[in-house]
Amino acid sequence: MSSDQSDCGRRTAVRSRQGEPATERSQVYAVEDDGELRPKEPAEIDAECGCGRTHTRRTFMGATAAAAGALTLGSQVSGVAAEEPEGDTVTIVHDLHTHSEIGEPGEPNIARYWNVVQDQLADRDDAVFLANGDELGSSTISFFTEGAHKIDFMNDMELTAAGVGNHDFDYGVDVAEQRFADSEFPWLNSALYTPDGDLFPETERYTTLEIGDLTVGLFNVVLRNFHGITDYPEEYEQRDPVETAREMTQLLREEEDADVVVCSSHTPHETHFELAEEVDGLDAIFGSHSHYTMDAAEEHAGTVISEVGYAYFHLGVMTLDAEGNLVSWERIDLDEDVEPDSKFKARVEAQYEELEDELEETIGETAVELDTSGSITYGREARIGNLITDTMLDAHPDAEVAFQNGGGIRTNTTYGPGELTAGDVLSILPFGNEIVVFEATGAEIEQVLENRIDTLPDNAFGAQQGQQVAGLQYEWRGHEEPEVLDVFVDGEPLENDETYVVSTTDYLKDTADAYAPFRDADLIWESGTALGPALMEYVETNSPVEPELENRILRVDADLGPQLGVRREDDRTLLCFEAPEHAVAVADAETFVGVTADADTDVPAPETVELEDDRLWIGYDTGELQSFLGRSDAAELRLFGEFEPDDDGYGYTGTDGELLELPVAAVYDRFTLKATLDASSASLQPN
Incomplete structure (x- = not known):
């Protein structure tokens, strides 16, 4: 059926544009390299239409x-x-x-x-x-x-x-x-x-x-x-x-x-x-x-x-x-x-009336709110994205990773907590693309991750990574050139020469430009079922569904590297890091997230985060930190938190030489830093 369609029971090879966020009146959209649309900012529309020339709206006659x-x-x-x-x-x-x-x-x-x-x-x-x-x-x-x-x-x-x-x-x-x-x-x-x-x-x-x-x-x-x-x-x-x-x-x-x-x-x-x-x-x-x-x-x-x-x-x-x-x-x-x-x-x-009975049929429940807005599905990990990609993994027993492009998730609204109907699901996934499974190398997977990143200063809505995933945990950076940092599959680092089993739609594999590295892969399995009906079956089988946010997609604007040093004060362990360049403020400690390659690991949260000149100090309860290090075999603990740079922070300027006012992204309040705790450091071990 269109770029993401499916055929209620009959198999149709249907691929088409997956990616237009629900249209609003008087909204202008830009066309991405993969054919998807993203909303333009008013300033972007008025100043430059995209052809390299400046235009203004004029009233004639x-x-x-x-x-x-x-x-x-x-x-x-x-x-x-x-x-x-x-x-x-x-x-x-x-x-x-x-x-x-x-x-x-x-x-x-x-x-x-x-x-x-x-x-x-x-x-x-x-x-x-x-x-x-x-x-x-x-x-x-x-x-x-x-x-x-x-x-x-x-x-x-x-x-x-x-x-x-x-x-x-x-x-x-x-x-x-x-x-x-x-x-x-x-x-x-x-x-x-x-x-x-x-x-x-x-x-x-x-x-x-x-x-x-x-x-x-x-x-x-x-x-x-x-x-x-x-x-x-x-x-x-x-x-x-x-x-x-x-x-x-x-x-x-x-x-x-x-x-x-x-x-x-x-x-x-x-x-x-x-x-x-x-x-x-x-x-x-x-x-x-x-x-x-x-x-x-x-x-x-x-x-x-x-x-x-x-x-x-x-x-x-x-x-x-x-x-x-x-x-x-x-x-x-x-x-x-x-x-x-x-x-x-x-x-x-x-x-x-003809469709009413079919569309209003309740297929299950969601225990959490599912937000399908394009700003979220393009900008960060989303519960609806996890639910959809989990469905793809569930479709085949050998599937290890799954991909869904943000533009293929429609309606720009929220659902639940509560009942989900067939009409809800088919509105979210109106296309008829079927689930397919094939093998891809780690290098091809990493290239797809990179292809989907929109960067500052070019993207009017801030840096975005444009897709949802399952089976993967990856870090990305969107400044000037797209960058993919650490990538893990089932808790293990992605290996470029290794082969992985991928589940996605035939549209993404065969048509969408960003996923071209998958184009020539031989299919292991064709489901014969479109993604929408597959999700309906998944919800019905697993109701109530409760997709969690699992740090599958991690934004990094500044990578601080491993700790420069460790200091003990009473029952607190303080880790010292190089501060993000031009940082003027950092978020509260309770907003920082600790992550290991194993999504199931219970990671302690820091108690304090303080910015002092060119140093960032992150403080843990010593007992909690040492307990974690003792029970975890993780080589490192990665911390992610938000910070605010000064006006010169990234130095992007317009054609007039003036600094550009850049959005972080619709779903981020500030930029994101990554700090790595080296678990093997002797200074972190029990006295």
């Missing part, structure tokens, strides 16, 4: 308050209008991009959306309704229908055409081809071809529309690295968006005599500026891969760019004149007062 067209009750409009143009115009109403969602009754949904679309089409003789892709996967409903339910709705929505997107291949190329064939509107696809060089079946390379005396040419482009984020086979061809746009624009201008050329885009927001600069004659771009919501259309290098976010929160209405110039633009924001189309409303309710 005078920014008057008037907005062309009738409004539906309860909707709000932002936009611009110009003087009445001479000659013909074309109005593009856009653009769905729903990941196969239809919206729940009472929420923003397709029934309300369709009512507003109908108003816009009825009030304009020059209007066409266009989509930009991502309509077939992956939602809870599509888990059961593989997108067929969405085609049924779209066939009744007077769509002129729809571009293709990565989630339209969430259930594989065969399902995509069938869904395209079942559609009563054309799917535009200018960049995706079969191994034989033929256009992907049941799609059209472009289309032209006759609107008044205007000929309007439409085509579609998709993001780079399409293979890396969806179930699009390696042997199938994907063409570069800029090269494709240049070729299609020239064709439409010269061979089809198009007066206006428009691109239905499924590329990231920042790629639009590249398209505008590199493609002559391209009048307008609508949609995007990034779920970016504009406050006004943007005109760059002569090309109008219009993006109105995700699903049923906004509708874009863009009018162009015969020269391709922007005449007016509006973003209609739908709220709870928008009246739904009565027929669609009844169909939405019926669709949910």
Whole structure:
């Protein structure tokens, strides 16, 4: 089913983008190297779009308050209008991009959306309704229908055409081809071809529309690295968006005599500026891969760019004149007062009634709160991540380590303590990727760990490691270059030349770029079961589940090394360490965590932590410390705690030479230090 999908009982090779955190209104996302998305900070959006050039949001055509067209009750409009143009115009109403969602009754949904679309089409003789892709996967409903339910709705929505997107291949190329064939509107696809060089079946390379005396040419482009984020086979061809746009624009201008050329885009927001600069004659771009919501259309290098976010929160209405110039633009924001189309409303309710019994079935309980927010699943070890990866280990008796990417854990909400339903689990893991098991070397495992690290100062949300694991305990550092420090498997150091049995999803093994070291490994076992149903079975069998935080993932911003010395004061043992560079404060002792390679070891906590000039003193109760050393065969005890550096702490500066204000990460209050207690030191032994 999409990048992480599964098929309730039937096996489907389904891989696609695993990684988009649940979208919020007006949120902008950046695309990572592995195809996953992360939310951008406002400053990052306003200052630089990602193409290396600085842009600002601008309101064109005078920014008057008037907005062309009738409004539906309860909707709000932002936009611009110009003087009445001479000659013909074309109005593009856009653009769905729903990941196969239809919206729940009472929420923003397709029934309300369709009512507003109908108003816009009825009030304009020059209007066409266009989509930009991502309509077939992956939602809870599509888990059961593989997108067929969405085609049924779209066939009744007077769509002129729809571009293709990565989630339209969430259930594989065969399902995509069938869904395209079942559609009563054309799917535009200018960049995706079969191994034989033929256009992907049941799609059209472009289309032209006759609107008044205007000929309007439409085509579609998709993001780079399409293979890396969806179930699009390696042997199938994907063409570069800029090269494709240049070729299609020239064709439409010269061979089809198009007066206006428009691109239905499924590329990231920042790629639009590249398209505008590199493609002559391209009048307008609508949609995007990034779920970016504009406050006004943007005109760059002569090309109008219009993006109105995700699903049923906004509708874009863009009018162009015969020269391709922007005449007016509006973003209609739908709220709870928008009246739904009565027929669609009844169909939405019926669709949910069909699933209600299955989705509301209680499968078990969780004794602890499970938080699925992206800031946690990307930033640190999470209980939900441990539960999912423990399920992977449990799936095969020989599995030693397991991986789950943070973006494959969805919903951005919390569950429990309390009951878990089938709908809860399938919302958290909506994709149809199945669990697979294979062998990998320690070196390959370490490379995967490193590949997932986002570093400061480049990552706007701070250093993050982007995944959840089981069977592993590892340390990572995210400053300038990703670093993996100590790694242990079942309490033993990871050996580069050793072979380990890995359990993960077929999407991660076969498709996701960060996991490319696993790509060529021969499978030991294919489960035939998608991760979502596997987790349902695990919860049912082990209910109530109570995943613990076990120090599987340990952040290190400053490694202080082993103790410089030991001092005894009455019943206290004080260990001296080099202080973190530029440190101005350290956290309280009770927040420090002691860790050994064996997660089951009961480790004493320090009683005091004091920063004195360039030294850090960590104090233990002597009896407790010596008792631990006596019963443990650990060669060292690692301590992790938070500290705060001064403004010059890491010295990251912007292009203006000024120090950057950098976030630690959404789930950390301060940076993290590591101090190592050398258990073999004679000064720590009993007197």
